[in-house]
Amino acid sequence: MKIIFLGVGEAFDENLPNNSQLVMSGKINLLLDCGFTVPQQIWKYSQDKNLLDAIYISHQHGDHFCGLPALLVRMWEEGRKKYLTIICQKNFKEKFKEFMDFVYFGFMDKFDYKINLIEAREGEKMEFQGLNLFFEKTNHSAENLAIKVNDGKNIFCYSGDGSPKEKSEFYKNTDLAILETYLYDVNKIGHSSVIGATKFVQKNNIKCLALTHLNRDLRRNELTVLKDKIKNNKVKIIIPEPFEEYNF
Numbered sequence: 244m245k246i247i248f249l250g251v252g253e254a255f256d257e258n259l260p261n262n263s264q265l266v267m268s269g270k271i272n273l274l275l276d277c278g279f280t281v282p283q284q285i286w287k288y289s290q291d292k293n294l295l296d297a298i299y300i301s302h303q304h305g306d307h308f309c310g311l312p313a314l315l316v317r318m319w320e321e322g323r324k325k326y327l328t329i330i331c332q333k334n335f336k337e338k339f340k341e342f343m344d345f346v347y348f349g350f351m352d353k354f355d356y357k358i359n360l361i362e363a364r365e366g367e368k369m370e371f372q373g374l375n376l377f378f379e380k381t382n383h384s385a386e387n388l389a390i391k392v393n394d395g396k397n398i399f400c401y402s403g404d405g406s407p408k409e410k411s412e413f414y415k416n417t418d419l420a421i422l423e424t425y426l427y428d429v430n431k432i433g434h435s436s437v438i439g440a441t442k443f444v445q446k447n448n449i450k451c452l453a454l455t456h457l458n459r460d461l462r463r464n465e466l467t468v469l470k471d472k473i474k475n476n477k478v479k480i481i482i483p484e485p486f487e488e489y490n491f
């Protein structure tokens with residue numbers, strides 16, 4: 244399994260695209276979240292209209308799903324015929340067509356490819372094209388579902404937005420946790436801190452922690468200091484750059 248960090252920024256970072264990862268399992272390519280600045284990252288990475296098999300949307304905040312219309316319309320423009328799956332929560336599934344029509348009225352009716360929306364539910368396992376997927380709520384201002392991906396060899400989690408629930412066992416013993424973090428040591432409501440995430444991965448025996456979604460001022464002004472602070476930790480911690488890859 245390979246993960247490409249397409250975007251690692253918070254919602255309103257002037258330098259970094261929104262938090263989004265491309266998961267390449269060897270069988271399928273799954274995009275995790277598609278905020279308003281993500282389509283350009285995907286097109287820079289690959290111009291293959293059939294690159295993606297599925298897209299996961301963690302929650303209904305614009306920096307996690309507002310890139311979808313542009314991404315999907317370009318796929319149609321370039322002649323995509325291949326089926327596409329979108330995994331999302333119930334409310335998003337119900338509002339999806341309305342949302343697409345609000346942005347590009349009538350375009351979806353012309354698509355030559357089918358979009359299948361599958362509902363993700365907390366606590367339910369989803370078997371999807373050789374992957375086992377699991378979902379758990381986080382503490383966030385919108386209802387957000389973290390996703391856990393198991394390909395039979397490795398397991399990783401992506402939090403979407405929000406800190407893990409207290410006493411969560413969801414992330415335990417995984418190979419990689421991509422955790423949304425915002426400030427260094429202050430737990431802003433609805434977000435993890437670097438210190439909080441670090442303690443969490445140590446307690447949960449996680450092999451590697453990837454910090455994404457750092458506050459734009461912190462990331463712009465204090466990245467070197469931050470990297471220095473995390474380098475001698477018991478758990479491997481990375482602060483990935485856009486297009487950086489993580490291979491299992």
Ligand SMILES: [Zn+2]
Nearest residue numbers: 304383385404
């Ligand atoms: Zn959010």
